[in-house]
Amino acid sequence: MARGKRSRRDRRGKPAASGTAADPTVSPDPTGPGGLPLPSPVASTNLVIADIVFRAAGAMLRERMEKGLLSKSYDAAKAERLVDARGLATTAALWGASRLARRSPLGLAVVAGGLAAKVFYDRGKRLEAKRRGRNLASKTSDSES
Structure with a gap:
């Protein structure tokens, strides 16, 4: 039998069993701390999802904070224009x-x-x-x- 990239074998050289036992990143019942269900059984996918959520929440919080700081000096419409009118270079x-x-x-x-x-x-x-x-x-x- 050919031993290419596609043929999976365990440590003893036997073909790996298909399913979740061969892939350590896949858990049969994906639950987080406290028994909360995770969105995906693949750990790296959960990490990507968490990263996107944290970055989006951070950006929203930062934008809200910038507008709040500017609204102390300017009216709300001008503060919103100042934050939203940033160019790519800035x-x-x-x-x-x-x-x-x-x-x-x-x-x-x-x-x-x-x-x-x-x-x-x-x-x-x-x-x-x-x-x-x-x-x-x-x-x-x-x-x-």
């Missing part, structure tokens, strides 16, 4: 930054440093705009007198 950059920050302490330091630099840059721009506004207001009040 989404990819955010994904890359979060991945870099998660993988190592050095990556976290780089991302945190970049965020701190962005905050200082934005504050500097705001202060500069205030200063320009005051200078412009003082010039117009001087020219009117």
Whole structure:
């Protein structure tokens, strides 16, 4: 008998019995902790299902939290537009930054440093705009007198 990829044999060289005994990932009665039934008898399928559910729930929670944080500063419609109007480049950059920050302490330091630099840059721009506004207001009040 040919011994190719398709012929399954157990440790003693005998052909493996078909069914659940030959495949250790398939359990005859798939139940989880507490006796809850699992969706599939194959463990890897259950892992994929759990991964998809957790990622979707995390994305929904994150989006809801972003809208909630923005709605404190803006009205609900503008907050929703800001969250939903992200482009592909912004989404990819955010994904890359979060991945870099998660993988190592050095990556976290780089991302945190970049965020701190962005905050200082934005504050500097705001202060500069205030200063320009005051200078412009003082010039117009001087020219009117």
